[in-house]
Amino acid sequence: MPLVSVLTAAHAGRAPLLPATGESLATQRLPVGWELEWIIEEDGPEPALAQVAAGFPQASHRALGARMGVAGTRNLALSRARGDLVHVLDSDDLLAPGGLATVITAFEREPDIGWVAGQADNLMPDGCRVSFEPISPTGRVEAGAVNDYVLEHGRGPFHPAGLTLRTDLARAVGGWAALPRAEDMALVVAAAEVAAGYHTPEVTWLYRQHPGQMTRADDWPDLDPACWTVIRQRIESMRRLKAS
């Protein structure tokens, strides 16, 4: 039976938010025949999430016992995935109702695609959803088009959280990159250079806005330009190798 593996990297401080993430997963209705597993990989020396995980029968929790950072933690989760598809779900975000079904249907409709990027709504602290326009046009995206966009605009054509990939493709490009910021865009550009994908017009995930977001930490912007340099260099280098 086809399986989608939902990967969540988390740390102990997310214990209050993780149950809502799990509920949003437990209430997904999947296309006929599909199953899901939830892989929770806990980063940090003092793990605290086993109890939350125990409340969800589809969850498989592992604590690393040391601080690895989000990219390494996601890659360790990826190594445990048994599904044909991996969907990344941040520990403070939620799936939208029907989100996974939208994604899986896209893969079934277009069998040659390697990845699906989902559109999000912001989930505000008062619980209301605020929609925003897709950053770039939705629909099928040919191989290389994401990276043309990145080179032209200096940013991604969609928010990379909420991404689903064929598991083989995610592993083949080395998973999440060892970067302090934009580790997920560095994965996206590698996958999207070699495989076509799909950008859903439907909202598939909810982007929780809260004061504990990593992207709101005081030191967040410092290393951003260097990481986007790495991403641009990865694209240019792939193209240079291809041309040579």
Next chain:
Amino acid sequence: MPLLSVLTAVHGDRAEVLAAAGESVAAQELPAGWEVEWVVQEDGDFPRLSGFGRYEANGAQLGVAVTRNLALARVRGELVRVLDSDDVLLPGALARAIEAFAEHPEIHWVIARPRMADAVYFQLLPEGVHARGAIGSYVQEHRRAPVHCAGLTARTATVRAVGGWCANPRAEDIELVAAISELAPGYLDGTPSWLYRNHDGQTVRQPSWGNLHAESYLMIHQRLAAARALGLRMGTN
């Protein structure tokens, strides 16, 4: 003029050995026309090594793979040679690598063997050119690296294309070498060209180093299997 970039990730308590590493770079004699730059990136919350090479600091503790990748972003050379902060290059090290690239234009990487204080480090594949996939096949079969990956010189573009050093807790460099070896042939040099210093402060001697090895190798095995299943050439297919 062609440029080779020596890339060193370092943390603050390594000032003394870093000076020795830098002297070993400065003392290299290069083939005619070649130049060298030394790119130093310091890991840690409280940087204190400014003045060594073309220097920048992370300003945060980010780990060796991230630190090397941030250094890689600043590399200007067409070739990049990694040099750990506690190791030193032996005379002729860079010239040997450059000559291997000149002699075998098809290769994208060279791995040189280290000398230790009282021994020569193992190298489990013979000296010479190895075809695409050779490193990965060895790792798959034997569940260990056939070479010491801290002696890597590679085409900068090839390292960047595969994403640089990997977010892999214990084998960030072995995964990188396996990945670039899937793309292109390379050369194994059996002559020691760098000194691998064993000391109590080595990362590989810290108590936490013992765990997560099986998980780290699993990640490499899965990457190789997936890349081969997809016929992935990472920009070359």
